[in-house]
Amino acid sequence: MNPLPIADAAPASASALPADGSSIDVAAERERTTGSTLASHFNAAGAALPSRGVVATVVEHLRLEEAKGGYEAAAERRGHLDAVYASAAGLVGADPSEIALFDSASTGLRVLLDALRPARGQRIVASSSTYVSHALHLMSLAREEGIDLVIAPYDARRRVDVAALEALLSDGVPSIVTVAHVPTSSGLVEPAAQIGEVVRRYGGTYILDATQSVGHLAVDVAEIGCDVMVTTGRKFLRAPRGTGFAYVRGALLERLLPAAPDVRGARWTTSSEWELDASARRYETWEGAIAARLGLGAALGEAAARGIPVTQAWLVDAGRRLREALASLDGVTVADPPGTRSAIVTFVIEGVASADAVVELARRGVRVVSVPATHGQWDLGDRGVPSVVRASPHVYNDDTDLSALVDGVAAIATGITR
Ligand SMILES: Cc1ncc(COP(=O)(O)O)c(C=O)c1O
CATH class of the missing domain: 3.40.640.10 (Type I PLP-dependent aspartate aminotransferase-like (Major domain))
Structure with missing residues (x-):
């Protein structure tokens, strides 16, 4: 049984590329963000990585x-x-x-x-x-x-x-x-x-x-x-x-x-x-x-x-890609409401407490957080969801980060925690 609604995927038109053709230069963003080279940091919704300039x-x-x-x-x-x-x-x-x-x-x-x-x-x-x-x-x-x-x-x-x-x-x-x-x-x-x-x-x-x-x-x-x-x-x-x-x-x-x-x-x-x-x-x-x-x-x-419209397009698309990849994994349920279009991605792994998943992902160099119902009784509590894992990308996250997160979640979901 699936207690949580699966998020709709955004249509393919939700492109990272805005009409003027500009987009995010992820390599340049990583270059000016020390922390992005040290781990796969998916916690912009907690505290994002600051740039070296900041x-x-x-x-x-x-x-x-x-x-x-x-x-x-x-x-x-x-x-x-x-x-x-x-x-x-x-x-x-x-x-x-x-x-x-x-x-x-x-x-x-x-x-x-x-x-x-x-x-x-x-x-x-x-x-x-x-x-x-x-x-x-x-x-x-x-x-x-x-x-x-x-x-x-x-x-x-x-x-x-x-x-x-x-x-x-x-x-x-x-x-x-x-x-x-x-x-x-x-x-x-x-x-x-x-x-x-x-x-x-x-x-x-x-x-x-x-x-x-x-x-x-x-x-x-x-x-x-x-x-x-x-x-x-x-x-x-x-x-x-x-x-x-x-x-x-x-x-x-x-x-x-x-x-x-x-x-x-x-x-x-x-x-x-x-x-x-x-x-x-x-x-x-x-x-x-x-x-x-x-x-x-x-x-x-x-x-x-960087530009807010460009950033928004890129982040929303990153959220969509992450949601799609997670939703395709056995034992993983995306917990965002249907139709979600943002860079905050929440999910649960069957049989694994969110806090334990966070520790295991950290061991693999992937940083996410667990959000318990005590942080949102009118939402998670009302939905009967004790906690979710939350992953929130930013413009310094590249495809290698995304794979590290998705592979880590897949391994946890299948009980492989080496
Ligand atoms: C939606 C929302 N509002 C308010 C806050 C509180 O922000 P601060 O910790 O800066 O007070 C948070 C923190 O996570 C939040 O997610």
Whole structure:
């Protein structure tokens, strides 16, 4: 019996080659990515391999701090730091004044949800794809503050059912709708723009968690129509750990007041008054890892230079090839919803715990992770899947990597673990 739906293969037209003929130069990407030559790293959805240029940017700034002191080094690189906002804004179609830098997506989600001041009687509608940390925050709000938390209705492919969402919102209850564009637990891609249209029609506030999509798929905040978007640096953007950024629609800045203003985002003007920064920097804290932020800037620059449409086409095709190869193996079931078109590939091996498969693959020089249901009870838990193995390629993965992964999984599935 097969408990999981097999993903449809994408049509052959989902080519890695975009219309202008450009594509990814995998050899060049490997050349500038030290880690890609040391193992077959399929964990972009956890933390991707950074390029040598990104690492050099971080190290160079740490050397500057060593020589001059942290404040002095930051002052010297102020122009580069300001450019990080412009690069982040450029990548997602925002204005630099709408960008705030955080140390993670979760911090951004927490700070901005708190700024929305959800109050008793208000409804939060969350997609079943919601990430564990965000879900825990939402459940705490429901339990402790009396917020009405509703899991968004979903269709047979586990995507938010937009028509059912519309029916839900049409009762006029003020709602915050929060959606993970791509979850941690499968390659699902939510219909982000269709959701945006419905939320806007009923006057709700739309939070998009684009942690797994920025750097992977095209994300344009205006096209999607979200009010708030958060993402992290270390995943498909290939930035250093401890980085992330958020977008807040300019028109909302005056309504979204930080629950805990910080000296970075506010000016204490009299003994009882303060002024918030006019931009989204009002949500930031003074302290931050400046070297990592400059690394984020370098990674954003590299992502833009490579081109998002080209990267998306290549990654989606890599996911399709991997899914097809895994689905052809005896004892292996692809766990992504049917029709999945992304570079997050999840699967189970009959009779083998995901965590054990990860250890065995690591022994073979292949890096993947296990995602347990405790990281997504509204998805994996709801599907009755205790855990999945997750493989997530990036542009530095070549065909040798792909074979290493598929051969390793085949060997595990047939009980060969030499
Ligand atoms: C969909 C999704 N949202 C949010 C997060 C949290 O990101 P961070 O660890 O940067 O807070 C993750 C992390 O895996 C994720 O997959």
